[in-house]
Amino acid sequence: xxxxxxxxxxxxxxxxxxxxxxxxxxxxxxxxxxxxxxxxxxxxxxxxxxxxxxxxxxxxxxxxxxxxxxxxxxxxxxxxxxxxxxxxxxxxxxxxxxxxxxxxxxxxxxxxxxxxxxxxxxxxxxxxxxxxxxxxxxxxxxxxxxxxxxxxxxxxxxxxxxx
Amino acid sequence: xxxxxxxxxxxxxxxxxxxxxxxxxxxxxxxxxxxxxxxxxxxxxxxxxxxxxxxxxxxxxxxxxxxxxxxxxxxxxxxxxxxxxxxxxxxxxxxxxxxxxxxxxxxxxxxxxxxxxxxxxxxxxxxxxxxxxxxxxxxxxxxxxxxxxxxxxxxxxxxxxxxxxxxxxxxxxxxxxxxxxxxxxxxxxxxxxxxxxxxxxxxxxxxxxxxxxxxxxxxxxxxxxxxxxxxxxxxxxxxxxxxxxxxxxxx
Numbered sequence: 386x387x388x389x390x391x392x393x394x395x396x397x398x399x400x401x402x403x404x405x406x407x408x409x410x411x412x413x414x415x416x417x418x419x420x421x422x423x424x425x426x427x428x429x430x431x432x433x434x435x436x437x438x439x440x441x442x443x444x445x446x447x448x449x450x451x452x453x454x455x456x457x458x459x460x461x462x463x464x465x466x467x468x469x470x471x472x473x474x475x476x477x478x479x480x481x482x483x484x485x486x487x488x489x490x491x492x493x494x495x496x497x498x499x500x501x502x503x504x505x506x507x508x509x510x511x512x513x514x515x516x517x518x519x520x521x522x523x524x525x526x527x528x529x530x531x532x533x534x535x536x537x538x539x540x541x542x543x544x545x546x547x548x
Numbered sequence: 549x550x551x552x553x554x555x556x557x558x559x560x561x562x563x564x565x566x567x568x569x570x571x572x573x574x575x576x577x578x579x580x581x582x583x584x585x586x587x588x589x590x591x592x593x594x595x596x597x598x599x600x601x602x603x604x605x606x607x608x609x610x611x612x613x614x615x616x617x618x619x620x621x622x623x624x625x626x627x628x629x630x631x632x633x634x635x636x637x638x639x640x641x642x643x644x645x646x647x648x649x650x651x652x653x654x655x656x657x658x659x660x661x662x663x664x665x666x667x668x669x670x671x672x673x674x675x676x677x678x679x680x681x682x683x684x685x686x687x688x689x690x691x692x693x694x695x696x697x698x699x700x701x702x703x704x705x706x707x708x709x710x711x712x713x714x715x716x717x718x719x720x721x722x723x724x725x726x727x728x729x730x731x732x733x734x735x736x737x738x739x740x741x742x743x744x745x746x747x748x749x750x751x752x753x754x755x756x757x758x759x760x761x762x763x764x765x766x767x768x769x770x771x772x773x774x775x776x777x778x779x780x781x782x783x784x785x786x787x788x789x790x791x792x793x794x795x796x797x798x799x
Contacts (some may be wrong), residue, residue, distance in 0.1 A: 390682055390683045390686070391561075391562055391564050391567070391681070391683040392683065393561045393562055393563055393564065394564050394567045394568075394681060394683040394684055394687070395684070395686060396687070397567070397568060397571060397688075398567075398571060398678070398683065398684040398687035398688065399687045399691055401571045401572070401575055401631070402575075402634065402687070402691060403691075404575075405575045405578060405579065405630060405634060406627065406630040408579055408627040408628070409578070409579060409582055409626065409629070409630045409633070410630070412579075412582075412583060412586075413579070413582030413583055413585065413586050414582070414605075414625075414629055414630075416586050416589055416607065417582075417585070417589070417598075417601055417602070418605070419589075420586075420589045420590070420591055420598075421602060421605065421681045422593075422603055423591050424591045424592075426739075427591060427592075433749050441566040471574075478572060517766045
C-alpha cells in the first residue's frame with residue numbers, strides 16, 4: 386500500500402484542488418457566468434422587444450385598416466349625399482323652370498285675351514259710330530239706290546282700309 | 549527497469565515530488581486556460597477560447613441537469629467545471645511525454661535526498677498524470693463524496709438520514725457498504741483507467757521502434773479514455789450529490 390497510497394499526496398491533492406476550485410470560481414467562472422447571464426438577458430430582451438414590435442406593428446396595421454375603412458365609408462357617404470343633393474337640385478331647377486314657363490304662358494294668354502277684348506271693344510265702338518255715320522249720311526243726302534250701294538261700298542272699303 | 553517516483557522520506561511521511569509537480573502543473577494549466585478564456589469577455593463577440601469555455605459550461609450544466617435538477621444543482625456548477633477541467637487536463641498531461649532522470653547510488657533534488665528503494669541504480673519518472681495516482685484520485689473522490697454527505701445532511705436531513713434505512717431498516721449494513729463503496733469506486737475507476745493507460749504506454753515504449761504505430765493508436769485511445777473518465781467522474785459526482793442533497797418531489 387505504501388507504494389500505491391501516499392497520504393501526503395492525498396492531503397496535498399485535497400488542498401490543491403480546494404485552492405484551484407476557489408481560484409477558478411473567483412477569477413474565471415464568476416465573470417464567465419456573469420457574461421453568460423448577461424447574454425441570456427440580452428437575448429431575452431431582444432426577443433421581448435421583437436415580440437413587442439411585432440405586436441405594435443399588428444396593432445398599427447389594424448388601426449390603419451380601420452382608418453382606411455372609415456375613410457372609405459365617409460367618402461362613400463359624401464358621394465351619396467352629393468348625388469342626392471345634385472339630383473334634388475336638378476329636380477328643383479326643372480320644377481322652378483316649369484313653373485316659370487307656365488306662369489309666363491298664362492300671362493301671355495291673359496295678355497292676348499285682354500288685347501283681343503280691347504280690340505273687339507274698340508271695333509264695336511267704331512262699327513257703331515260708323516253705322517251711325519252711315520245712317521246720318523243716308524238721311525242727309527237722299528240718294529238713290531244706285532248711289533246708296535256705291536256709298537255703302539265706299540264706306541265698307543273705308544272700313545276695310547281703316548281696320 | 550521500473551521507474552521510481554522521486555520520493556523524499558521525512559519523519560512525518562513520504563513527499564512525492566513528481567506528484568506535487570504534476571498537481572501544480574495541472575492546476576496552473578487549468579487556471580491559465582480558464583483565465584485566458586475569460587481575458588477578453590464579451591457578450592456579443594466572444595473569442596474562440598471564451599466560446600470553448602462557454603461550451604464546457606453548457607456541457608457541465610447538461611451533466612447537472614441530467615443527474616439532478618439543474619435549478620437546485622446550479623451551485624455545483626463551479627465544482628463540476630473545476631473537476632472536469634482538472635481531471636481532463638491531468639489525464640492529458642501524462643500522455644505526450646515522460647521525463648526521466650537516472651541516478652547512480654545517490655540522488656538529490658534541491659538538497660533533498662531521494663529515496664532509492666535500496667537500489668544502486670534508479671530511474672526517476674518526474675512526469676505522469678496526477679490522476680494516475682490512487683492517492684490523488686481518492687483525494688478528489690473523497691472530497692466530493694464528503695461534500696455530498698455534508699450537503700445531504702444540511703439541506704435534506706430527513707431524507708438523507710432515512711435513506712440508510714430504506715427500503716427496510718435491516719438494509720442498513722448494505723447501505724453502509726454502498727456509502728463506503730461510492731468513493732472507492734469513484735476514485736479507483738479514474739485511477740485504474742489512467743494508470744493502466746500509462747503502464748500500457750511504458751510497455752509499448754519498451755518495444756522500441758516497432759511500437760510507434762501501436763503507441764500512436766494507444767495514445768489516441770488514451771485521449772478518448774481520459775475525456776470519458778473526466779466526464780464520468782463529474783457525472784457521478786453530480787449524481788451522488790443529487791442523490792444525497794436534492795430531494796426530488798413526488799418520489
